[in-house]
Amino acid sequence: MLYREAGDFKTSYSKDQQTFPIAFDRWGYFLTVAFAFLIVPFMINDYWLNAVILPFLIYAIAAIGLNILTGYCGQVSLGTGGFMAVGAYAAYKLMTGFPDLNIVFVIILSGGVTAMVGVIFGLPSLRIKGFYLAVATLAAQFFLVWLFNKVPWFYNYSASGQISAPERSIFGFAVTGANTLPHVSYLFCLCFVFVLAWMARNLTRGANGRKWMAIRDMDIAAEIIGVNPLKTKLLAFAISSFYIGIAGALLFAVYLGAAEVGEAFGITKSFLVLFMIIIGGLGSIFGSFAGAAFMVLMPVLLKNIMVGQLGWPTDLAAHFEFVIVGGLIVLFLILEPHGLAQIWRIVKEKLRLWPFPH
C-alpha cells in the first residue's frame, strides 16, 4: 500500500538503473537529505552534536570504508583503528606543517596518505585469506599504534605525545579547535558523509563494485572470468583506507580536538567499527549507517535512561550497558545474521504487500 511499485514505469535504461528505483524510496531519501541539511542545523546544540551526531557521522564514514573492504570485497580487516590513526596523524602533520592549507584539503590528503598505507598493508591479501589476513591486519593495527607512540616526529616532539588540533576555519567559520559553532562542524562533517556515501554507493554499483563482489564470492572463478585479483584487492584496500583515514582525521580534528594514539585508536576501535558493519549489514551502505547509529546511540540512550531517568548509580549503569549492548549483539547475530540492513529489506518486502498480503 505504502510501498507501491504499481504505476512506477521507467522509460529509459538510466532511469531503470538509478540508485533508488522505487519512487517511495527516492522520496524518502530526498526528504532525509533535506532534513539533514536544512532542518537539523537549526536544531542542533552542543550536547546533541558531541554526544550523538558527530560520532555517528564520523563512524558512519569509517563503517562505509570497512564495508567496502570486508562487506563488498570479502577481505577481513582488524586494522581499522590503526588506519584511523594514520588519518589523524596525517591530518595533524599537515595542519601544523602547512598552516595555510585549507582544512578540507587537509582531510582529503589525510585520506590519501591512509590509502597509500592501506595499500602497503593490503599486499599480503594477495597470498592469504580469511583468518590469516585478519591476523596480518591485526599486526598493522599494533604496528601503527606502536609507530605513532615511538617516533616523536609524528607528534612534533611534544612532551606528552598528545596531538591537538589547532584552529582552522572555512569561509570564516571555525571547524576545528574550541571555538566552533555546533551547526558549522555538523555541516562540515555532513558534507563529507554525503559525498563519500554517494561515491561509495555508486562505486559499489559499478564495474569495480562488481569485481569486488566477484572476488568476495569466489576468487578463483573471478580470476577465470578476467578479474585481476591484484588490482581489485588493492583498489579495495586503497579506497577503504581512504574512507577510514578521512574518518580518523575528522575524529581527531573535529570531534576530539586532542588525541593519544593508544587510547583513541586502539584495538577496541577496530572492533567497534567491525561490530558496526556486522550489526548494520555486510555489503550495504545503508547498513553502515544503521550499524554506526546503533553502536553510537545505544550506549548514550541506555546511560540517559538508567542514570538520568531511573537514577541508578553510574557504575551499575555502566556495567549494565555492557551487558545490554553485548546481549543485543548476540541476539542480533542469532536472529538476523545479515544485520539491520536485512531487517530493513524484509520490512520493505512486507510493506510492498501490506495491508493485503494475499
Added chain:
Amino acid sequence: MKLSKIAAAFVATTMVASPVLADLVFPSLSYRTGPYGANGIPFADGYADYFTLVNERDGGIGGVKTKVIECETGYNTEKGVECYESTKGEGSLVYQPLSTGMTYQLIPKVTADGIPMHTMGYGRTSAANGKVFSNVFNYPANYWNGASVAINHILAENGGDIKGKKIGLVYHNSAYGKEPIRTLEELAKKHGYDLSLLAVDHPGQEQKSQWLQIRREKPDYVLMWGWGVMNQVAIQEAANIRYPMENFIGIWWSGSENDVIPAGAAANGYKALNMHAVGNDFPVFGDIQKYVVDAGKAAGAGDQVGTVLYNRGLYAAMLAVEAAKTAQEIHGTKDITAVMMRDGMEALDMNAAKMAGLGMAGFGPEFKVTCENHGGPGLGSVTQWDAAAKKWTQISDFGPSDMDVIGALIMEDSAAFAAENNIAERCN
C-alpha cells in the same frame, strides 16, 4: 508503544538542560569501571562525600546547597567528551576529570566556555603558568614537581651525590606517563645520573619484558608513573624479581592501598610520593563518620574512608569548596557562576588557620594561588608502605622541588602552547 516511551525518556533527559540556579553544581567525571576503576572509585567517593558533609554539616557553601553530578567516563576520552557536554549545561562550576588525556582535550573547551578546570597533580603541567592558561589550575603540585621530589629523595639518601647512578622510569605509555620524562632528563643533566625509560602500554597487565630488562640492567632506583591495574602488576613484578622495594618509588598516583595490597608482604617498603597527608587522623574524619557514613549517605560502598585516594578526592573537594567560598566573598553573591568560581580559584589562599578550622590541619601544604601562578608551591612528601600494619606512613615532610629546572620548562612549554593558539599573556 514501549519504544516511543523510551524515545520520550531519551528526549526528555537530553533536552532538560535549563540551569536551575538553586544548587552549586560540581560535576564528577568519575570512573568506577574498567582497568582504572580500582583507583577511580576511592577518589570519586572522597569527592562526593566531602560535598555531602558540607551539605549536612554546614548547610552548603554559604547557605547554598551543593550538588554533585556523577558521570562515568571509564577513563575513556570519548565518553569524557560526552560527560562534559551533558553536564556543562547544568551550571557546572569546576571540572576535575582525573585523567590527563581528558584534560588535554578539555583545556581549549573549558577556556572557550569560561568554566574553570582543576587538575590536581595531573594534566598538563605547564598549565601552572596562569599567564597563558586562564581557566586551568593544577595546584598544589604537578608531575614535574613530583619527578623532582623523587630525585631529591634519592639525592638525600645518597648524601647529595648520585653521579653515575642508574635510574629507571616505568611509565604508562600515554600523555600521563610521558609527562615527567623531559624533567627527569633535565635533572639527569644536572645531577649526572643515567635515565632509562621503560614504557608500559595500556592497560598495563603485561609487564614481563620491562621487568626482565630491569632485572638485567639492575638500576639503582626505579621510578613509576602508573595508574590503575598497571600499579598492582608492576609492584607484583618487582616483588617477583626481588627488586629492593625501598628503591622503588611511585608517583602519587601509584601509591594507594589498592596498588600494594595484592602483592601482600612482598610490597613492604615500597615508596610513593604524596601531596597531602595520609591516614584518617584528622578531626574532619569524625564529621564524615557522623554526618555521612553513619547517616547512610556515603558514596559508593562507603568502605574507602581514609584510604590514600579517598583522601585525595576529599582534598580536591575541599579545595573546590574553599575556592567557591572565596568566590562568594569576592563577588558578594551566594549563587556563583563558573566565571566567578574561576576568580575564586585564582584568589585561593590556603593558610594553616583555614585548614585547622576545617579540621584538616596539616592535611596539605599552605599555598596561595595568584594570577601568574596556577600551580601552587609544588611541594611533595614521600610515604612508605608498611605491609604488616597495612598502612602508609609519611617518611618525609612536604619538601620543595627544583623550581629552577621546572620553572624554565613550564615557561618553554606554555610559550609553545600560546604561540600555537595565538594566546596573549594575561596578568600584565
